[in-house]
Amino acid sequence: MxxxxxxxxxxxxxxxxxxxxxxxxxxxxxxxxxxxxxxxxxxxxxxxxxxxxxxxxxxxxxxxxxxxxxxxxxxxxxxxxxxxxxxxxxxxxxxxxxxxxxxxxxxxxxxxxxxxxxxxxxxxxxxxxxxxxxxxxxxxxxxxxxxxxxxxxxxxxxxxxxxxxxxxxxxxxxxxxxxxxxxxxxxxxxxxxxxxxxxxxxxxxxxxxxxxxxxxxxxxxxxxxxxxxxxxxxxxxxxxxxxxxxxxxxxxxxGGNAPFIVFDDADLDAAVTGVIASKFRNMGQTCVCANRIYVQAGVHDAFVERLAAAVRALKVGDGRAPGVQQGPLINMAAVDKVEAHVADALEKGATLVTGGKRHALGGTFFEPTVVTGMRADMQAACSETFGPLAPVFAFESEAEVLAAANNSDAGLAAYFFTRDLSRTYRMLERLQFGMVGCNTGVLSSELAPFGGVKQSxxxxxxxxxxxxxxxxxxxxxxxxxxx
Structure with missing residues (x-):
């Protein structure tokens, strides 16, 4: 019925x-x-x-x-x-x-x-x-x-x-x-x-x-x-x-493989809010969600601490229940993929900060997850996870992170947080993506052209x-x- x-x-x-x-x-x-x-x-x-x-x-x-x-x-x-x-x-x-x-x-x-x-x-x-x-x-x-x-x-x-x-x-x-x-x-x-x-x-x-x-x-x-x-x-x-x-x-x-870049002059609380909006919308099952989170070394630890706290606070459950922010994944294949990406990262030296496993609710629920110590050879760096996994990479310089962000066949969406106007213009022009968000984790609007470059x-x-x-x-x- x-x-x-x-x-x-x-x-x-x-x-x-x-x-x-x-x-x-x-x-x-x-x-x-x-x-x-x-x-x-x-x-x-x-x-x-x-x-x-x-x-x-x-x-x-x-x-x-x-x-x-x-x-x-x-x-x-x-x-x-x-x-x-x-x-x-x-x-x-x-x-x-x-x-x-x-x-x-x-x-x-x-x-x-x-x-x-x-x-x-x-x-x-x-x-x-x-x-x-x-x-x-x-x-x-x-x-x-x-x-x-x-x-x-x-x-x-x-x-x-x-x-x-x-x-x-x-x-x-x-x-x-x-x-x-x-x-x-x-x-x-x-x-x-x-x-x-x-x-x-x-x-x-x-x-x-x-x-x-x-x-x-x-x-x-x-x-x-x-x-x-x-x-x-x-x-x-x-x-x-x-x-x-x-x-x-x-x-x-x-498909996408969106980089989300946090520079050391960023408003960290705003950046965390941006990650939650981008990465965990629809349980990470979006083509424009943050798939690779790059954080400059000077603010890395502080950012991860705040992000982990925000992720732990997300309420998981049936989407019809009051206050639920994270529902189930679409099917078991999606769960298997998230699980495989987490396992691959941990086997190659990443550190689990929070989450990391199937949720106690069972079915296709998966814990919202944060891992650090990511490298470019890990599965979560090379392909879309399409699930609630936030992988964090550390970087030192603007040139380094630009090269890492653009090192992808996908070119749909990218995000960065900074308060430096000159850097803003450099990033907007040099990121090889069809859509770029500065100091925001939300891009979509009927008023704007949605689409990507390269293989996106x-x-x-x-x-x-x-x-x-x-x-x-x-x-x-x-x-x-x-x-």
């Missing part, structure tokens, strides 16, 4: 061509309680093909809608999301595990993209450019790219959807969405609200099921013109290779830059004019 706090938004069928279909086959599990809370369809290539066909059939009609009409639909969707905020957050916590306060924050964040792109739909502008001939006029039109296939992850099951779907809808594109198998219910609930808001049949389709089969349709179907993906770098590379044959555009937001992706989401991913430029010349 559904929890009554989210029953009003619970949907367990898939949306294809305006019809809700499919029987529940695949279980969705509450990671905090280990209970199956729903079943969703296990669809495959046939359904994916029908969904793409439906999106293709709906493309001309949706793209021809006046921008104000599309904006009104998006605004109505935003209003419905906010009206159902509590129920959506309860559903998100139930299937993903993050504390309810964070889930409420994610629903607000997800809705902010819908609101922003409802407004941005009216600002998809073309250009009038100089013509080569005197009796001609030239212009550049910006038009929808076409059918968009979207694959989203489990760690932010609401925001990662609206960050892609809202600008796609605003630009006149149609969409087929495949959410993560761990967290499909939030996606289906958002789609139900979008339908209620007036998104026409076929414009937004949502399917769950066989990921390889569905992905192959996205890559091979000639009507799909863009594949948008948030997830691992390995899968992103696979999608990029697969999209090449059809010359499809790919918009990839991939090739796209930007959010802001006016985000809508450009879903449009094509068309150059047009009007010749033979009598002027």
């Amino acid at each position: 559904a929890d009554t706090s989210y029953a009003s938004v619970l949907e367990t069928r898939c949306l294809v061509a305006g019809a809700w279909e499919g029987a529940g086959e695949t279980p969705v599990t509450d990671p905090a309680r280990g209970e199956v809370i729903a079943h969703v369809p296990h669809l495959g290539a046939e359904a994916a093909g029908r969904a793409v066909d439906a999106a293709s059939a709906a493309l001309d009609g949706w793209g021809a809608e006046p921008v104000k009409a599309r904006a009104r639909v998006l605004r109505a969707w935003y209003d419905l999301v906010m009206a159902n905020r509590d129920a959506l957050a309860a559903l998100l916590t139930a299937e993903q595990g993050k504390p309810l306060a964070e889930a409420l924050g994610e629903i607000d964040y997800a809705a902010s993209y819908i609101e922003f792109y409802a407004e941005e739909a009216k600002r998809i502008l073309g250009e009038v450019i100089p013509a080569a001939a005197g009796n001609a006029r030239a212009m550049v039109l910006r038009q929808p790219i076409g059918v968009v296939a979207v694959i989203t992850p489990w760690n932010f099951p609401a925001a990662m959807i609206t960050r892609k779907v809202a600008p796609a809808l605003a630009s006149g594109c149609t969409i087929v969405l495949k959410p993560a198998p761990e967290t499909p219910l939030t996606a289906l609930a958002l789609a139900r609200l979008a339908e209620r808001a007036g998104v026409p049949a076929g414009v937004l389709n949502v399917i769950t099921g066989d990921a390889p089969a569905i992905g192959d349709v996205f890559l091979s179907h000639p009507d799909v013109r863009l594949v948008g993906f948030t997830g691992s770098t390995a899968v992103g590379k696979h999608l990029m290779r697969g999209a090449a044959d059809g010359m499809k555009r790919v918009a990839l937001e991939l 992706g090739n796209a930007r989401e959010g802001s006016h830059h985000g809508i450009a991913e879903f449009t094509e430029l068309k150059y047009a010349v009007l010749g033979g004019l009598e002027l």
Whole structure:
């Protein structure tokens, strides 16, 4: 039986061509309680093909809608999301595990993209450019790219959807969405609200099921013109290779390995607050969380002492319980990875300061952990832990830490704390990352372009830059004019 706090938004069928279909086959599990809370369809290539066909059939009609009409639909969707905020957050916590306060924050964040792109739909502008001939006029039109296939992850099951779907809808594109198998219910609930808001049949389709089969349709179907993906770098590379044959555009937001640098002139209390906000948000299961914490030698011990105290104070438990700040990890594979990274660090000489093992609550709960004495050859330095492990490295000079921070194939987010203005400008310009936070552990906003460099992706989401991913430029010349 559904929890009554989210029953009003619970949907367990898939949306294809305006019809809700499919029987529940695949279980969705509450990671905090280990209970199956729903079943969703296990669809495959046939359904994916029908969904793409439906999106293709709906493309001309949706793209021809006046921008104000599309904006009104998006605004109505935003209003419905906010009206159902509590129920959506309860559903998100139930299937993903993050504390309810964070889930409420994610629903607000997800809705902010819908609101922003409802407004941005009216600002998809073309250009009038100089013509080569005197009796001609030239212009550049910006038009929808076409059918968009979207694959989203489990760690932010609401925001990662609206960050892609809202600008796609605003630009006149149609969409087929495949959410993560761990967290499909939030996606289906958002789609139900979008339908209620007036998104026409076929414009937004949502399917769950066989990921390889569905992905192959996205890559091979000639009507799909863009594949948008948030997830691992390995899968992103696979999608990029697969999209090449059809010359499809790919918009990839991939893995991170964020450095968090604390200089000896930093406000240590603010830096600790920044680490807690960055590293332990969503139990460390974010692509922009602090994965390598570099602390200058002069303040290292004082910083670690304060950080350890703050980490020990974090309340772990079921995200629905009052005051809980750390919920469970998404599954046992995530627990195994954190455990392996801790063990590797300790075997190679690191020191355990606090935490370090599976939590007494059992299941997929893991203790928030701090280790010191980290080196570049340890697993936690080389790859994303994606869990509540804060590994601390000591450094001496600015040049040393810049080299260490940039020594990564990932280039998504970086953070540093200092009160030196000259150093601030040097770091902002020399850190090889798509997003950099100075004296803050929080980066994300619908007003800003989210994305990375190097192997962290090739796209930007959010802001006016985000809508450009879903449009094509068309150059047009009007010749033979009598002027």
